[in-house]
Amino acid sequence: MRKAYSVSQINAYIRNMFAEDYLLRSVLVRGEVSNCKYHSSGHIYFTLKDAKGTLSCVMFAGRRGGLSFTMREGDQVIVLGSVEVYERTGQYQLYASRILADGAGALNEKYERLKKKLEEQGMFDESYKQPIPPYIRTLGVVTAPTGAAVRDIINVSLRRNPHIQIVLYPAVVQGDQAPDSIIRGIRALEEYGVDVMIVGRGGGSLEDLWAFNEERVAEAVFDCSVPVISAVGHETDTVITDYVADLRAPTPSAAAELAVFDYERFMRDLSMRKNRLDLGMQRRIEDVRARIVRAGRDLDHLSPRSRIERQRLLIRERQRRLQVLMDRRLDQDRRRADREDFFRFRMESALEAARGRLHAGDRLDVLMDRKLERARTRLRLSAAALDSLSPLKKLSGGYGRISGEDGRAILSVRQISPGDRILIRMRDGRARALAEEVLPEEEIPETGGKSLTDTLDTEG
Amino acid sequence: MQEESTMTLEEAFARIEELTQKMETEGATLEETFACYEEGMRLVRFCQEAVSRVEQKVLKINEDGGTDDF
Numbered sequence: 001m002r003k004a005y006s007v008s009q010i011n012a013y014i015r016n017m018f019a020e021d022y023l024l025r026s027v028l029v030r031g032e033v034s035n036c037k038y039h040s041s042g043h044i045y046f047t048l049k050d051a052k053g054t055l056s057c058v059m060f061a062g063r064r065g066g067l068s069f070t071m072r073e074g075d076q077v078i079v080l081g082s083v084e085v086y087e088r089t090g091q092y093q094l095y096a097s098r099i100l101a102d103g104a105g106a107l108n109e110k111y112e113r114l115k116k117k118l119e120e121q122g123m124f125d126e127s128y129k130q131p132i133p134p135y136i137r138t139l140g141v142v143t144a145p146t147g148a149a150v151r152d153i154i155n156v157s158l159r160r161n162p163h164i165q166i167v168l169y170p171a172v173v174q175g176d177q178a179p180d181s182i183i184r185g186i187r188a189l190e191e192y193g194v195d196v197m198i199v200g201r202g203g204g205s206l207e208d209l210w211a212f213n214e215e216r217v218a219e220a221v222f223d224c225s226v227p228v229i230s231a232v233g234h235e236t237d238t239v240i241t242d243y244v245a246d247l248r249a250p251t252p253s254a255a256a257e258l259a260v261f262d263y264e265r266f267m268r269d270l271s272m273r274k275n276r277l278d279l280g281m282q283r284r285i286e287d288v289r290a291r292i293v294r295a296g297r298d299l300d301h302l303s304p305r306s307r308i309e310r311q312r313l314l315i316r317e318r319q320r321r322l323q324v325l326m327d328r329r330l331d332q333d334r335r336r337a338d339r340e341d342f343f344r345f346r347m348e349s350a351l352e353a354a355r356g357r358l359h360a361g362d363r364l365d366v367l368m369d370r371k372l373e374r375a376r377t378r379l380r381l382s383a384a385a386l387d388s389l390s391p392l393k394k395l396s397g398g399y400g401r402i403s404g405e406d407g408r409a410i411l412s413v414r415q416i417s418p419g420d421r422i423l424i425r426m427r428d429g430r431a432r433a434l435a436e437e438v439l440p441e442e443e444i445p446e447t448g449g450k451s452l453t454d455t456l457d458t459e460g
Numbered sequence: 461m462q463e464e465s466t467m468t469l470e471e472a473f474a475r476i477e478e479l480t481q482k483m484e485t486e487g488a489t490l491e492e493t494f495a496c497y498e499e500g501m502r503l504v505r506f507c508q509e510a511v512s513r514v515e516q517k518v519l520k521i522n523e524d525g526g527t528d529d530f
Contacts, residue, residue, distance in 0.1 A: 168520045
């Protein structure tokens, strides 16, 4: 027959089993508080529950130091303690040594409430967000002076731009003092005068990050005149400051990337701009130079030298044209002359022919002359015959006829007085004479002299 | 025109851009172009000097607002 144990034996056995369990000796239990009774003895009795079960708990008066707040029904708490069996009732319960308010539930709720509130106030509105200046020279950082976050920010920033000035505000980023510390940091850097500010910390639990969900911290970020980049935790963590900041960075490293420009790229950019300026200037100078050359050409064109040159060309051209005209004219004239020569030839031929006809005329003349000659000969012969009969014949033997000035024949010296002028007619001419002296002789009888005198007078 | 010393780099960049465009405009006189060039080059130098200060130590700001090396 098997042995039967007493109730107390069993309870003691189970108590020992619990006591020997490593986990149950010190365990953290999360749950919602219910049936919370503060006993007059100082002990606190309560039940922890979740959706599927309940757990009896007690905090003895001697452990009350482990509770820093007044626990109420519905609080989300985390209880540190041991699970033991109460032999008298055969029940196990959690003997609490510390009770903490639990983030998750309470904080989540608080977070959602605050988020909703600030959103309704418009603090997340895009219109409030300041642009992050692209080329900052001073970067402010509000974060813990130790840890990965500050290292990451400094490393990334200096790698991108070795000339960036980083000013760090060593802030408490976790625990009760964190909100005020962060707020002081934001204000101090704003005061100091940075271009952009990174506010953040590395990853952690919701409680760890809680300061960044505090309303006053959110307000400080929102009110900051310097653009703020919020960089809290890991990519999946989202805090209120992420919403109110001007820019949210998923991590502190990313914040540095966003805040600090790449120095090398900046220099390339600057050099490109410089080149454009150089090019612009060069182009304009070339423009001007071309214009000057053009103007020079124009001026040269107007210069006396070119004018003379042009006129010379013009003259040469005109000369050439004149020459051409002249040649043409000469040619015409020559042709005309040729034509005229031809006419002249014809004319001369005609004249020649006419002259030939004239020679025939000459023969007539000769015949005429001969006829005349014969007539003249006949006349001479007749005259000679006549002449032999002329009174002039009488004069040819040295005789002359004397007449007075009035031409009346003087037949006697008596008709002459000394001093009278007389005319003596001889065979070959006449002489005028002055009668010096008149010497009359014996009168000679007259013989028919008168008729001869009359004949002679008519002939002279 | 703003004094360079009070200019931000973005303003300087914008001004350089403006000057470059002005230089590329037809009809600007040589004097105007040269003035643009001169100012632009001054700004380029300013930008260069502004970002190329000697390497900086990281400063830590104190409660009293003063700074120490970090």
